[in-house]
Amino acid sequence: MTHHRLVSLLLALAMALLAVEARAQDPRLEAARKEGKVVWYTSLALTSSEKVAKLFETAYPGVKVEVHRTGSQRILQRMMQELQANIKNVDVVHTSDAGHYVLLKEKQLLMRYTPAGVDRFAPGFKDKDGFHYGLRATVNVIAYNTQKVSAAEAPRTWKDLLDPKWRGKLVTAHPGYSGVIATHVLALVHLHGWDYFKALAQNKPMLVQSAVDPSGVVASGERPVAVDGGDYTFYQVKKKGNPVEIVYPKEGVPLVVSPSAITSFAPHPNAAKLFTDFIFSKDVQQVLADTEGLYSGNPQVTYPSDKPRLSDLKLLSVDAEELEKRNEEIKTRFVEFFGA
Amino acid sequence: MAEAATAARPRRWEGLDRATPVWLLAAAALVGLILMPLGWLAYMSVRSDGGLTAAHYVRVLGDPPLQKALWNTVVLALWSGLMALVIGAPLAWLTARTDLPFRRSIQSLVMASFVTPPFLGAFAWVMLAGPNAGYLNRLYRELTGAVDPLLNIFSMPGLIFVVAIYTFPYVYIMIANTLGLIASDLEDAAGILGAGRFQVARTITLPMVLPAILSGFILAVLQALALFGSPAILALPAGFHTVTTQLWSFFQYPPRVELAAAFSMPLLLATALLLLVQKRLLGRRGYAAVGGKGGQRRVVALGRWRHPALGVCLAVLAAAVFLPYGILLKAAFSRAWAQPLTWDNFTLDNWSFTFLSVTTRSAIVNTLELGVLTACVGAALATLLAYVTNRRLVAGHQVLGFLAVAPVVIPGVVLAVALFVAYTRPPFLLYGTLWILFLAYLTKEMPVGYSQSDATLRGIHPELEEAGRILGAGRFRVLREITAPLARSGIIATWCFVFIGVIRELSASIILFSPNTKVMSVVIFDLKEEGQFGAIAVLGVFMLVMTFVIVAVMQRLLGRDVMGGRQAGGAG
Numbered sequence: 001m002t003h004h005r006l007v008s009l010l011l012a013l014a015m016a017l018l019a020v021e022a023r024a025q026d027p028r029l030e031a032a033r034k035e036g037k038v039v040w041y042t043s044l045a046l047t048s049s050e051k052v053a054k055l056f057e058t059a060y061p062g063v064k065v066e067v068h069r070t071g072s073q074r075i076l077q078r079m080m081q082e083l084q085a086n087i088k089n090v091d092v093v094h095t096s097d098a099g100h101y102v103l104l105k106e107k108q109l110l111m112r113y114t115p116a117g118v119d120r121f122a123p124g125f126k127d128k129d130g131f132h133y134g135l136r137a138t139v140n141v142i143a144y145n146t147q148k149v150s151a152a153e154a155p156r157t158w159k160d161l162l163d164p165k166w167r168g169k170l171v172t173a174h175p176g177y178s179g180v181i182a183t184h185v186l187a188l189v190h191l192h193g194w195d196y197f198k199a200l201a202q203n204k205p206m207l208v209q210s211a212v213d214p215s216g217v218v219a220s221g222e223r224p225v226a227v228d229g230g231d232y233t234f235y236q237v238k239k240k241g242n243p244v245e246i247v248y249p250k251e252g253v254p255l256v257v258s259p260s261a262i263t264s265f266a267p268h269p270n271a272a273k274l275f276t277d278f279i280f281s282k283d284v285q286q287v288l289a290d291t292e293g294l295y296s297g298n299p300q301v302t303y304p305s306d307k308p309r310l311s312d313l314k315l316l317s318v319d320a321e322e323l324e325k326r327n328e329e330i331k332t333r334f335v336e337f338f339g340a
Numbered sequence: 341m342a343e344a345a346t347a348a349r350p351r352r353w354e355g356l357d358r359a360t361p362v363w364l365l366a367a368a369a370l371v372g373l374i375l376m377p378l379g380w381l382a383y384m385s386v387r388s389d390g391g392l393t394a395a396h397y398v399r400v401l402g403d404p405p406l407q408k409a410l411w412n413t414v415v416l417a418l419w420s421g422l423m424a425l426v427i428g429a430p431l432a433w434l435t436a437r438t439d440l441p442f443r444r445s446i447q448s449l450v451m452a453s454f455v456t457p458p459f460l461g462a463f464a465w466v467m468l469a470g471p472n473a474g475y476l477n478r479l480y481r482e483l484t485g486a487v488d489p490l491l492n493i494f495s496m497p498g499l500i501f502v503v504a505i506y507t508f509p510y511v512y513i514m515i516a517n518t519l520g521l522i523a524s525d526l527e528d529a530a531g532i533l534g535a536g537r538f539q540v541a542r543t544i545t546l547p548m549v550l551p552a553i554l555s556g557f558i559l560a561v562l563q564a565l566a567l568f569g570s571p572a573i574l575a576l577p578a579g580f581h582t583v584t585t586q587l588w589s590f591f592q593y594p595p596r597v598e599l600a601a602a603f604s605m606p607l608l609l610a611t612a613l614l615l616l617v618q619k620r621l622l623g624r625r626g627y628a629a630v631g632g633k634g635g636q637r638r639v640v641a642l643g644r645w646r647h648p649a650l651g652v653c654l655a656v657l658a659a660a661v662f663l664p665y666g667i668l669l670k671a672a673f674s675r676a677w678a679q680p681l682t683w684d685n686f687t688l689d690n691w692s693f694t695f696l697s698v699t700t701r702s703a704i705v706n707t708l709e710l711g712v713l714t715a716c717v718g719a720a721l722a723t724l725l726a727y728v729t730n731r732r733l734v735a736g737h738q739v740l741g742f743l744a745v746a747p748v749v750i751p752g753v754v755l756a757v758a759l760f761v762a763y764t765r766p767p768f769l770l771y772g773t774l775w776i777l778f779l780a781y782l783t784k785e786m787p788v789g790y791s792q793s794d795a796t797l798r799g800i801h802p803e804l805e806e807a808g809r810i811l812g813a814g815r816f817r818v819l820r821e822i823t824a825p826l827a828r829s830g831i832i833a834t835w836c837f838v839f840i841g842v843i844r845e846l847s848a849s850i851i852l853f854s855p856n857t858k859v860m861s862v863v864i865f866d867l868k869e870e871g872q873f874g875a876i877a878v879l880g881v882f883m884l885v886m887t888f889v890i891v892a893v894m895q896r897l898l899g900r901d902v903m904g905g906r907q908a909g910g911a912g
Contacts, residue, residue, distance in 0.1 A: 082854060340578075340579045
């Protein structure tokens with residue numbers, strides 16, 4: 001309870017500060033107000049993205065954020081479907097599949113825009129051509145329900161999950177829905193080959209869609225062990241008092257940097273720029289780290305004491321171009337092994 | 341029927357009627373509504389850059405995973421139909437012909453199961469019978485100390501079970517309706533001639549209700565074939581596809597619309613064929629005993645079987661209504677749905693999150709707008725069409741009647757694929773607007789609306805209208821001042837049926853929505869993919885309350901049991 005209250009107090013304080021700062025500084029605010037809103041397609045978990053939207057609306061009264069939250073792959077699908085029907089709706093697009101940005105850039109659907117202050121971001125968070133930047137990062141982890149699995153018997157490595165004793169006890173999210181998982185699958189294919197997933201499928205994991213969902217499944221005890229999922233989602237359910245523990249496998253954890261970009265056809269370009277600057281500001285990045293458990297490209301951001309530093313983890317990175325090229329293969333083979 | 345045929349023979353002067361353009365317009369709207377998307381669908385399934393091709397068919401029918409999806413659908417539909425029969429037939433007999441206690445309440449509760457959106461039921465059953473966290477399984481383990489779950493809802497049998505408990509009302513309605521029309525004379529005669537109670541049932545009652553049994557079975561199979569939500573919630577986590585979920589996944593980026601179109605065809609043909617068989621079965625119903633009004637229907641005394649029979653009914657209703665509704669309510673007020681609802685676990689956050697969220701709020705508004713709009717236009721169009729066909733106002737009215745019920749054979753997902761193809765290109769760019777959803781709903785609800793209006797208009801004798809005409813009133817005036825007031829309650833019932841159908845629609849919406857045009861069912865599905873149980877439960881409860889309010893309004897206005905209206909619609 002007190003923890004909760006402290007966080008809300010900090011949030012309110014941050015919002016007030018941001019509001020004052022923003023109003024004093026930004027000449028684009030008038031233009032953005034005329035546009036009235038910014039349309040944000042985002043794969044950030046619904047509660048988190050609505051929180052960011054509220055922060056922005058408080059900081060810039062008169063500019064609304066229209067949040068459309070779904071899985072990364074669904075975002076790309078909807079955006080392309082809309083463009084095919086000549087609908088230009090989205091201003092800012094944010095998914096967890098870096099490959100999407102290779103595709104979108106190639107199709108000239110992105111605007112070149114560098115948000116204020118990202119020059120100091122870590123190299124993995126910056127597009128060399130300046131079209132997109134990493135808004136947040138997470139790593140894929142194993143997690144287990146502490147009421148069903150003791151720390152001693154919990155899996156420690158990715159390969160531990162292949163043990164037949166986990167048959168019927170695992171849950172995985174889906175690369176056909178989630179960019180976090182698509183990245184994860186490619187990283188582990190590099191590490192252990194497709195045979196790893198073929199063997200994992202023998203343990204009959206339950207298939208869910210979003211990389212957010214395994215945390216709920218493990219918390220409820222429906223499956224005691226998650227074989228993937230963003231560490232921040234497990235961190236959040238753990239913070240809420242659920243019996244969940246996170247394992248960072250020693251073989252390395254797939255790093256997922258989720259880019260954000262403004263579209264080349266943005267119907268509200270000024271609001272989009274204002275919003276992009278806002279979400280990349282140190283204060284919002286700090287909020288994402290504090291309340292959501294996400295990692296930031298900004299080296300000044302500090303993390304809760306119970307979260308490992310990225311520098312302490314062995315990170316498995318994936319090349320965005322490769323992710324784009326092998327997108328179809330990842331989805332097809334996953335369905336081939338897991339059935340749906 | 342007979343009097344309508346003799347009294348309303350077309351007359352020469354009707355061709356010159358001022359109102360004729362209106363009838364023609366209604367007819368044209370119907371043709372456009374149904375034939376245009378289906379035409380596009382057929383074309384898309386054989387389209388290639390260099391002319392026509394059968395390649396898409398070869399590919400979808402030759403691909404093992406897709407064959408598996410087809411087979412899964414066959415298994416699901418047949419078993420669900422069978423189970424619906426096993427549940428629905430005895431229940432119908434018990435409530436229609438015996439002295440079972442609480443007959444009326446049981447009938448109302450079957451109605452509740454009937455209007456429950458199947459995807460909500462499936463979702464509730466995830467919480468009830470998930471193999472580990474499921475409430476019933478935990479209870480079972482606690483009581484018996486067993487390790488294995490009692491039920492695994494994420495499996496084919498689990499899926500069949502959940503589909504069956506929400507499709508059995510179709511069987512129930514067909515049979516209860518027929519049983520209500522069969523007089524007891526023949527049964528009495530057989531009894532007098534020395535047949536035992538069981539022999540009477542086997543040799544007299546059963547043959548008379550057999551067409552209703554078969555056609556109820558077919559209706560249930562049709563429902564199971566077309567469902568999207570339940571397989572998406574229960575089959576995908578278990579690692580298998582059905583045709584509908586497979587069709588939906590064809591729309592992932594890059595979309596393969598041609599394959600989706602080709603893969604729609606087996607489903608479309610299957611449903612068309614089944615419906616044809618059903619029509620034959622009902623059409624051949626030559627038993628003079630069925631359909632008449634005379635004769636008494638005697639109540640069968642169950643004797644010592646009264647209470648066991650009541651127990652069976654309650655068990656079915658527990659599975660379909662009590663348990664799912666209970667767990668939804670609990671989840672709506674819980675922080676963690678799998679934990680007991682203690683004071684610590686109690687919360688109103690789910691409610692505030694759901695109703696403060698911009699996404700859900702706009703979805704609720706969209707749903708209500710679409711519901712009201714579709715219900716108004718649908719009820720008007722259905723009434724006009726039923727009027728045209730009943731009074732034989734244009735040439736080819738039989739075709740119109742057929743077209744109006746034809747969408748029954750089009751599963752929602754297939755309809756959506758067709759509409760998507762038809763309305764994402766010039767001259768009709770409707771994707772991204774509420775209008776494409778409106779068209780989908782209007783088409784999908786037309787069979788129900790038309791059947792209901794048809795039944796209403798059949799009950800209104802044309803002689804009153806003719807009196808009006810003789811006194812010099814135009815068709816419109818007669819329609820406005822004589823027919824409409826007489827048909828009022830029937831039209832309101834049509835409105836309600838369409839409205840209820842619209843607010844629960846998922847299978848077409850899931851393909852046709854765009855981020856600005858989300859409806860409640862789509863938001864529920866989105867939340868499901870993200871595992872937000874609390875918010876789903878809140879929206880689900882909200883949706884159910886809305887449905888029951890409409891049902892209550894309907895009952896009050898009609899002054900009779902709504903199922904009676906549905907029966908007339910279904911049978912007509």
